[in-house]
Amino acid sequence: MLALIFGVVIYPAIELVRASTGEYSITGLRRGSAGTENYTDVLQHPALGTVLLNTLIWVSAVVAITILLSLGLAQFLSKEFFGRRMVRWAVLVPWAASLVITARLFTLIYDYYHGILNVFLMKLHVIDEPIDWLGDDSWTMPSMIAVGVLVSVPFTAYVLLAGLNAIPDEVHEAARIDGAGPWQAYRRVTFPLLRPALLVSAVLNMIYVFNSFPIIWTLNDRNPGYTHDTTITFMYKLAFKSADRDVGMSAAAGVFNVLLILVAVVLYLRLVKWREEDPT
């Protein structure tokens, strides 16, 4: 097991660091050492600011909206009602579909001329004229975020549902007997007990969403440059697609990626722990 993880995770990680200090020709042949040049090149890349800001918006918006919606959805799906099985199955569908299929589907749904979304919203009189969801700069990111949320909610809701299931019924009964109203019981009893599940799903979501590639790659296909790229698609473009194709620079960007997500997760865990020690 360790050999497998070593071969596919650790070794490429080392290789990545090695590549980040090398100088490469356009065909990917190593010409020699570049020292820290690749790193400074990435740091001085004109698109870096935009890319970092996009990443921050993408990750925080998708994770925050996903967690909020999933909290409600998990609570709802834990109740008994007619047709619950069907609803649970329906919620699983975006999880079962691959990200790239969902992304391809949304390129058509969002399309300015041929997309069904504009027709639908215009029939409902929500909008008066079609919106260019993926071409209009102010709509591109929100449109991608909506797809990101749709595909992240199923897994998150199921982890939270599992968390709710792990809470024994007696706890809720005790709260009711002590005279807690539904909202109070949720805030004081259910929510604190749900913390482990919430923590797990938040951290896994942060990592998945940060590393998420197909949605931005596919939906952002039309737009030139790096206007809507996150650090992940930026890195991939540097290695395989852009005009200034550069393996070494892409590897340096890859190292930054791993460090960034590490810092984000540690910061988040710190923040949560700090709240835990808070006497209130």
Added chain:
Amino acid sequence: MSLTWRRLRPVVLPLVGLLVAIVFLAPYFVMLLDSLRPGSEALASPPTFLPQNWQLDAYGEILGDSRFRNWLKTSLLVSLASTVIVILVAIPAAYFTARFKFPGRTAFLFLVLVTQMFAPTSLVVGIYREFFELSMVNTYGALILTNAAFNLAFAVWIMHGFFAALPKELEEASELDGNGRVGTMLRIMLPLTLPGVVTATIFTFIAVWNEYVVALTLMQDDDKKPLTVGISSYVTGYDQNWDQLFAASIVAIVPVVILFAVIEKHLVGGLTAGSVK
């Protein structure tokens, strides 16, 4: 709880449920409808909700397309092989770590987080270079090994919870009855932890089935691409066969949805035992 709510509840909850189901299903319903109309109709402006000419042609076309059959074959082969490797390695690993507590749960969680953090996307450049040096670019083996490695930790994580929940006395009794370690594991432990094994198997299979970025990078030979990568060539700048793209997508997701629906009941149990207890 008020009296009115008690009366409204059996009506309101299913209605909210219906609304939730519609929101989650609507995009995929659009996909189904678009697979049942000519590709040119998907490009009508303004588009119509329902197909004007219902047809099943796209399904016949993709099934008759040898490229599609190759992609399907790759997807099946890679998913099955990776899943078998993951399960064969993960069962003993999960059992071992659940019984002999030397690294502990925390180290475990950490291992999962690390392999997830170094998700394929951040490592894909390194992985490509590694397999390039081993001359394994465009081989099924490279894709199978990569997918197996990235799904291993999560599978161990889920199964660990199930093994840890079994009382030790059960094993001791079995060994007294003359079963060896392997016999105990196969005859006593495995049947009891089957829901965990099933959950881990399906999780792994689906994750590999839907994997995109590693396959996009490693499999440049058109015949060896999996479905996720291959189907994109139905809609390019020159070809606009949206009906074929979506028919292929339906073929790719319907089996997965059915798999998910079948294990849905175990899913919550699997996640509870593995991750959130």
